[in-house]
Amino acid sequence: MRKITRDLVVLGGGPGGYTAAFRAADLGRSVTLIDKNPTLGGVCLNVGCIPSKTLLHISGVLKQTELLKSIGVEFSAPTIDLARIRSHKEQVVTSLTSGLDKLCEARSVERVTGSGTFTSDNSLLVTTPEEDLEISFTDCIIAVGSRPNKIPEVDHTDPRIWDSTDALALKSIPNRLTIIGGGIIGLEIAEIYHSLGSEITMIEMMKELIPAADKDLKRPLVIATKKTFSGVYTSTKVTKIVTSGNEVILSLEGKKAPETLLADAVLIAVGRRPNTDLIGIEHTSIKLDQRSFITTDTRQVAYPHLFAIGDIVGNPMLAHKATHQGKVAAEVACEQASAFTPTAIPSVAYTSPEIAWVGLTEKEAKEQGIEYEKGSFPWRASGRALSEQAIEGMSKVLFDKNHGRILGAGITGAHAGELISEAVLAIEMGAVAEDIAKTIHPHPTLSETFGLSSEIVDGSITDILPKK
Amino acid sequence: MAKQIVNIPNIGDFKEVPVLELFVSVGEEVTEESSILSLESAKAVTDIPTGISGTVVALLVGEGDLVSEGMPFVEIETIEALIKDEPATPVKEQKTENLNEEDESPRGKSGLYHATPSLRQYARDKKIPLDRVTGTGPHGRILKEDIDSLVSPKREETSKVSQSMRSEDERVPLSRIQRLSGPHILDSWQKIPHVTQFDEADITDLEDFRRTLKDEYTGAAKIRILPFIIQALISSLRRHPAFNAEFDEIAGELILRRQYHIGIAVDTPDGLVVPVIHDADTKSTSELALELFELSSRAREGRLNATDISGGTFTISSLGGISGTGFTPIINAPQTAILGVSRTKKTPLWDGQTFKPRDVLPFSVAYDHRVIDGAAGARFTRDLSKTLSDIRRILL
Ligand SMILES: Cc1cc2nc3c(=O)[nH]c(=O)nc-3n(C[C@H](O)[C@H](O)[C@H](O)COP(=O)(O)OP(=O)(O)OC[C@H]3O[C@@H](n4cnc5c(N)ncnc54)[C@H](O)[C@@H]3O)c2cc1C
Numbered sequence: 001m002r003k004i005t006r007d008l009v010v011l012g013g014g015p016g017g018y019t020a021a022f023r024a025a026d027l028g029r030s031v032t033l034i035d036k037n038p039t040l041g042g043v044c045l046n047v048g049c050i051p052s053k054t055l056l057h058i059s060g061v062l063k064q065t066e067l068l069k070s071i072g073v074e075f076s077a078p079t080i081d082l083a084r085i086r087s088h089k090e091q092v093v094t095s096l097t098s099g100l101d102k103l104c105e106a107r108s109v110e111r112v113t114g115s116g117t118f119t120s121d122n123s124l125l126v127t128t129p130e131e132d133l134e135i136s137f138t139d140c141i142i143a144v145g146s147r148p149n150k151i152p153e154v155d156h157t158d159p160r161i162w163d164s165t166d167a168l169a170l171k172s173i174p175n176r177l178t179i180i181g182g183g184i185i186g187l188e189i190a191e192i193y194h195s196l197g198s199e200i201t202m203i204e205m206m207k208e209l210i211p212a213a214d215k216d217l218k219r220p221l222v223i224a225t226k227k228t229f230s231g232v233y234t235s236t237k238v239t240k241i242v243t244s245g246n247e248v249i250l251s252l253e254g255k256k257a258p259e260t261l262l263a264d265a266v267l268i269a270v271g272r273r274p275n276t277d278l279i280g281i282e283h284t285s286i287k288l289d290q291r292s293f294i295t296t297d298t299r300q301v302a303y304p305h306l307f308a309i310g311d312i313v314g315n316p317m318l319a320h321k322a323t324h325q326g327k328v329a330a331e332v333a334c335e336q337a338s339a340f341t342p343t344a345i346p347s348v349a350y351t352s353p354e355i356a357w358v359g360l361t362e363k364e365a366k367e368q369g370i371e372y373e374k375g376s377f378p379w380r381a382s383g384r385a386l387s388e389q390a391i392e393g394m395s396k397v398l399f400d401k402n403h404g405r406i407l408g409a410g411i412t413g414a415h416a417g418e419l420i421s422e423a424v425l426a427i428e429m430g431a432v433a434e435d436i437a438k439t440i441h442p443h444p445t446l447s448e449t450f451g452l453s454s455e456i457v458d459g460s461i462t463d464i465l466p467k468k
Numbered sequence: 469m470a471k472q473i474v475n476i477p478n479i480g481d482f483k484e485v486p487v488l489e490l491f492v493s494v495g496e497e498v499t500e501e502s503s504i505l506s507l508e509s510a511k512a513v514t515d516i517p518t519g520i521s522g523t524v525v526a527l528l529v530g531e532g533d534l535v536s537e538g539m540p541f542v543e544i545e546t547i548e549a550l551i552k553d554e555p556a557t558p559v560k561e562q563k564t565e566n567l568n569e570e571d572e573s574p575r576g577k578s579g580l581y582h583a584t585p586s587l588r589q590y591a592r593d594k595k596i597p598l599d600r601v602t603g604t605g606p607h608g609r610i611l612k613e614d615i616d617s618l619v620s621p622k623r624e625e626t627s628k629v630s631q632s633m634r635s636e637d638e639r640v641p642l643s644r645i646q647r648l649s650g651p652h653i654l655d656s657w658q659k660i661p662h663v664t665q666f667d668e669a670d671i672t673d674l675e676d677f678r679r680t681l682k683d684e685y686t687g688a689a690k691i692r693i694l695p696f697i698i699q700a701l702i703s704s705l706r707r708h709p710a711f712n713a714e715f716d717e718i719a720g721e722l723i724l725r726r727q728y729h730i731g732i733a734v735d736t737p738d739g740l741v742v743p744v745i746h747d748a749d750t751k752s753t754s755e756l757a758l759e760l761f762e763l764s765s766r767a768r769e770g771r772l773n774a775t776d777i778s779g780g781t782f783t784i785s786s787l788g789g790i791s792g793t794g795f796t797p798i799i800n801a802p803q804t805a806i807l808g809v810s811r812t813k814k815t816p817l818w819d820g821q822t823f824k825p826r827d828v829l830p831f832s833v834a835y836d837h838r839v840i841d842g843a844a845g846a847r848f849t850r851d852l853s854k855t856l857s858d859i860r861r862i863l864l
Contacts, residue, residue, distance in 0.1 A: 337592040342585075404607050405582060430582035430609050 001132045006032045008333060009124065009137040011116050011279070014042020016310030016322030017143035018100055023330035024141075025107040032135070033104065034126055036115040040100040042145050043311075044319040045093055047165040052188050054089045055168070056350050059195035063352050067389045080196055086170045117280035121306065125280075139305045139333045142294065143326065144279055146272040146311035151180070151238070154268070158243040162267045164189060173197050174264035176230075178250060180238055181269035182209035184349040187225070189267055191351055194228060201231040201261060203238055203252065205270075210349060214361045216376070217410040220353050220392040233257040241266060274312040289314075298339040300329040307333060321345050344408070344427045348417035353392055356420035359408030359427050360398060371401035375433065375456035377449045379413050381464050384444035390414040395449035397423065397436070399457050404432040409453075415446055422450055433457040471525055473540045473600060474518050476507075484534040485648070491515075492542075496524045504542050507535065508644055514774075522546040528600065528618070539617065540600055583610040594619050645739035656801035663842060664796040664808075664834040667849045669856035670817065672827040677859070685754060688761045693812070693829075694732070694786060695756035700855040701807060702728050702749045703862040705782065708848040711805040712781050715839050722804070722839055731780030731800065732760065734767045741767045742800065744780040784809060788829070797834050805835040807852075829856060 010021040013035035021033040039046060065075050104111060112135075114128030124140070126133040148163040150156055156163075160174075167189045173196045179186045182204030190200045202209070202225065209225070209232070210218055225232050236254025250261040276292050285303045289295050294308040302308040307329035310322030324340060331338035346358035365372045379385035379393035393413020400407050409423035426436055436454035441447050455461040488506045492498055503515035504524075522544040529541045581603045583591065587610060591598050596618050603610035642650070674696055685691045705712040705728065714723040728749040731742040743763040748756060766772055785797040786809040797808035810830040816823040833849045840848075855861045 337595075338589070339592055341588055343582075403582075429584050430607065432607055 001134055003134040003136070005136045006030070006110075007137065008032070008139045008141070009034060009135060010141045010143060011124065012042065012143035012145055012310075013037070013040040013100075014143055014145045014310060014322065015044045015319040016145070016326040017042065017141065018104075019323040019326035020141045020143060020307075020309060020330045021109050022103060022107055023327045024333055025109050027330065027334040027336075029139075029330075029334060030110075031107075032110040032112060032137075034112045034114065034116050034124070034135075036113070038113050039094075039097040040104070041093070041097045042143075044322075045096050045100075047168055049319050050093055050096060051089050051168040052164075052185075052192070053350055054092045055085070055170070055192045056188055058085065059191045060352055062195045064389075071389070080173070082170060082173065082196075089168075089170065117278070118283045119280065121284050121303065139307070141300075141307040141309060141326070141329045141333065142279070142302070142312065143308075143310045143322070144275040144312055145322075146274050146317055148268065149271045149273050151241070151268055151270065154241045155243050156268075158248075160243065160248050160263075160265045161241070162265055164267070164269055167193070167267050172265075175199060176201070176247075176263045177265050177267060178203065178248070178261060178263035179267045179269060181267075181271070182206070182232075182234065183269060183271070184210060184347075184351075186267065186269035187221070187349060187351050189269065190225070190229065200229040201263070202229055202233065203236050203250075203254075203257070203261075204232075204234045205237055207235050209234065210355065212347065212361070213349070213355055213357055214363055214396075214410055216362075216394065216396070217355050217357060217412045220394075220412055221349070221351055221355060224352070224392075231257075231261075272311065272317055276312055298328075298341055299332040300325050300340060301332065316345055316347060318345065318347065342428070344424060346420050346424050348420065350417060353390070353413045354416035355410070355412045356416040357408065357410035358420055358424050359406070361408060361410065362396075362398060365398060365407065370407065372398040372407055373401055373433075373457045374398050375453035375458075377453040377456060377464070379446070379449060382444070382446065382449050382452075384446050384448065385413065387444070388414060388446070390446070393446070393449070395419070395453045397433075397450065397453045397457070399433050399454075405430045406432070406436070409450070411450065413446065419447055419450060422447065471543050471545050472520060472522070473528070474504075474520065474542050474544060475602075476516060476535050476537050476539045476541050477519075478537050483536045485536075487529050487531050487533050487535060487541075490527060490529075490531055492524050492527070494524050494527060498522065498524060498544065505529070508648065516541070518542060518544055520544055520546055536617070538602065540602075543600075581608055581610055587612060587615065591615050643739040645736075645741060649740070652801070653798055657798050660799050660801055661837040662796070662799060662834050663837045663840075663845060664832050665842075665845045665849045666794050666830070666832045667853045668828050668830045669853040670826050671812065671829045671856055674856065674859050675812075675827045685757065689754060689758055690761075691754060691757040692760075693788065694760060694784075694809075695753045696859060697784065697786075697807075697809060697856065698730055698745070698748055698756055699753055699862055700852060700859060701730070701782070701784070703855050703864075704848060704852040706749075707851060708844070710840050710844065711833075711835065711848055713804045713839070714781070714802045715804055715836060716802075725781040727781060729779045729781045731783040732763070733783065733785040734764045736768045736770070738770060741772065741777065742780065742783060743767050743772055743776050744778065746779060783807070788812060792830075794830050794832050796832060799834055799836060804839055805833055805848075808832040808834065 007030040008024050009032045010017045011034050013033050018040050021031045025031045112126055114126040116124045116126045119125050123134060123136045126135055154161060164185050177193050177198040178201045179190050180203050182202050190202060194200045209222060233254050233256060236252055236257040238250055239253050240251040242249040248263045248266050250263060252259060252261055274292050276288055276294060284306060286306060287295055293314040294302050294312050296302045296308050296313055300307045300309050309325035309329050311317040328338045328340040344359035346356060349355040374396060376394060376396035380391045385391050385393055390413050395411045397409040398407045406426050411419050433454045436451055437458035437460050439451060441451040452461060452463055459466060485507050488508045490505045491503050498518050499521045500519055503517050506515045524542060525545045526543040529535055535541060583598055590612060594615055596615050598610060601610050601614050601618060604614050605611040678691060681691055709724045710722060712725045712728060716723055727747060729744050729746045730748040731744045733740055733742050745756065745759055782803060783800045784807045788809045788811050792810045794810055795808050797806045799806045808831060812827050812829045814825050815828040817826040833845060835845045
């Protein structure tokens with residue numbers, strides 16, 4: 001076994017890991033980036049954010065053609081060339097991951113392709129295709145991410161039992177796809193396959209889809225899923241999945257759900273678990289919490305000289321959280337006084353309509369007894385939404401009744417994910433309703449609706465009748 | 469929860485005064501009355517108590533730091549809190565499922581303060597915990613200045629002068645009053661375009677009158693010339709209000725004062741101080757004499773309090789007790805003028821037929837030429853001279 005000594009080692013090359021590696025290199029550290037996968041980018045680029053959004057683009061455009069039909073523009077039914085879609089998706093991914101390779105090279109970040117496990121607080125054993133390598137390091141940033149949860153007693157090796165990675169591989173389009181888990185990932189994949197021709201059935205154990213989001217924000221999506229999917233069963237448990245026959249047989253338990261359900265494929269999208277069980281964490285001084293997340297302080301320090309970032313440190317498991325934590329870890333490793341202290345982290349479901357929210361939700365405000373004022377602007381009153389056939393949207397914003405600053409915002413409708421950034425900035429800058437109301441938004445745009453919802457609270461709204 | 473930050477209380481009109489001495493250290497127990505530190509406000513040394521009992525957790529200022537009212541200076545773990553923390557009543561932890569950022573949420577636990585991301589970083593760089601900062605920006609936002617005000621200023625020591633020191637030279641530290649008033653004097657001198665008008669008054673009659681009072685007013689009540697000068701001055705100021713005024717540079721306006729708070733520069737062993745006789749226009753000459761005596765003795769003992777030295781609308785600098793034929797006093801900004809009084813001198817004056825020995829008081833008036841022009845300066849000075857020469861004029 002070869003033994004080498006390195007300065008700063010980053011374990012895992014997902015959004016958290018590569019960002020940390022690049023930042024540390026830019027700050028003058030000599031960096032070694034280890035990933036078991038020869039392509040960088042982690043879940044996000046390879047089997048997560050990017051492939052899912054590439055495919056959702058197709059569903060979105062197809063939805064638009066449906067809408068055009070209602071105003072007199074008709075297309076014939078699309079022909080789907082699955083192989084070409086797949087290769088397009090792969091091209092998108094490759095263009096991004098090869099870009100990362102170039103950035104690595106330009107920064108002289110050393111790459112090691114192999115699976116790493118800790119042997120102590122300052123050494124790793126890395127199994128590469130060629131050899132076993134022992135790397136001693138000064139600092140290590142751990143960014144090994146997460147993987148899909150499994151359901152016990154289900155044969156996950158059956159090709160009809162999918163996780164999100166299988167689904168995004170786009171091998172075939174099943175006639176009947178059952179999706180277990182009504183979270184963001186489940187809904188996005190449901191939409192992709194629905195637009196490609198599958199019949200979709202959704203099963204969610206909780207009372208609602210996307211439990212974290214406010215009800216009013218979800219309403220247009222919930223209505224859309226009920227209209228387009230063959231079945232949406234909430235408060236429903238899957239008690240058994242039988243894969244011995246030609247079709248997968250699911251046994252369900254829920255008020256409105258049938259007892260059995262037949263499917264040609266089943267996507268299991270019931271959350272993700274951190275990969276902390278696969279990296280020899282027990283050989284380090286790092287502590288895990290009950291859910292196997294690594295606990296860190298706001299500087300992302302898990303133990304002196306050991307940093308942890310991204311999905312392995314807890315929720316929300318989002319790429320933009322991982323990248324920001326990556327920067328903090330790199331900066332702290334370079335002795336800067338950085339810390340990860342965002343006021344809010346935005347969440348987006350890239351469904352149609354999209355749902356985006358940030359900061360305090362109304363539900364949370366009520367639970368925490370925080371007094372707030374709400375401005376909620378229906379897109380029905382927006383000229384741009386009408387011209388875009390996007391009237392099912394709404395923009396709402398919450399301000400604290402006492403100090404007046406914005407607490408949170410939620411947007412549902414086309415491009416909600418793009419529109420929410422303004423609210424994130426407003427939160428970080430501590431804007432009050434008047435600040436946003438007096439900020440000139442271009443007309444006619446969907447972004448106006450955020451300004452208008454603040455005008456409601458400011459009392460200066462003219463586009464609809466003001467609150468008395 | 470258990471800890472409480474105590475801010476510097478209002479101890480009169482002061483800003484950025486140095487901490488002279490810290491009396492306690494971390495871990496020490498204090499009561500409500502215990503003094504934590506002493507401050508050197510313009511003329512007085514004031515001890516600052518906590519107002520609460522408990523244990524000192526952190527001292528937020530050091531000796532020599534400049535502090536102002538409202539600045540946090542000590543963190544106390546209160547006794548109550550200590551008791552309350554003991555029993556096993558678990559603090560109701562809000563289950564914050566999804567964010568691990570809660571421990572240092574920039575919104576603050578109470579949601580009462582806020583700082584933008586760049587300022588949060590700035591605070592970290594300066595090692596100032598945000599929950600100790602009072603935001604003075606809109607809606608309580610913490611500004612860069614709020615953080616700066618908590619950072620102890622690094623005194624840049626090495627001056628160029630030190631290189632020219634020779635072995636026989638001696639370094640003498642300035643008195644604390646000199647150190648404190650120096651910047652204000654410099655500021656007044658640099659900002660105000662001064663014109664100094666010289667004149668004199670024949671105060672022979674006034675001195676004759678004063679002599680008749682000699683046996684009546686003795687000791688502390690003895691009436692010197694200064695109370696009469698104050699009376700004459702107020703009489704002239706009434707006729708020339710621009711001299712009892714304040715210049716608001718930003719508004720470009722003169723604020724005419726209807727009150728006559730007359731500051732008197734007093735020489736003390738520690739340096740020059742300026743106690744103020746408030747509402748001097750409502751006081752009789754004998755009352756002025758008594759107050760002057762009282763104020764100057766307290767000034768010499770260093771026992772003036774903050775109100776004694778604040779609020780002046782006009783200042784008199786009198787060197788009459790020493791010597792000199794005239795001098796150019798520096799205006800006490802934002803006032804518009806100052807009176808400099810020199811030593812009365814027997815002078816032969818021509819009364820039309822013969823030279824007579826007369827008591828002549830030389831004085832000077834420096835005024836802010838931005839707001840008072842030369843003719844007005846001369847007129848006021850003449851008016852004062854005439855009033856002093858015939859004190860009956862104050863009845864006019
Ligand atoms: C279908 C899907 C859609 C998603 N969509 C979005 C979205 O739209 N927006 C969003 O913000 N987030 C989205 N996410 C979540 C996002 O992908 C993750 O939050 C993000 O990738 C986490 O980044 P990370 O750096 O923590 O870890 P990961 O991206 O998981 O990267 C971890 C890396 O570590 C490597 N690794 C693991 N173990 C080892 C080892 N022992 N040795 C060496 N290397 C190892 C892995 O190969 C991987 O490259 C999505 C996730 C999925 C599954």
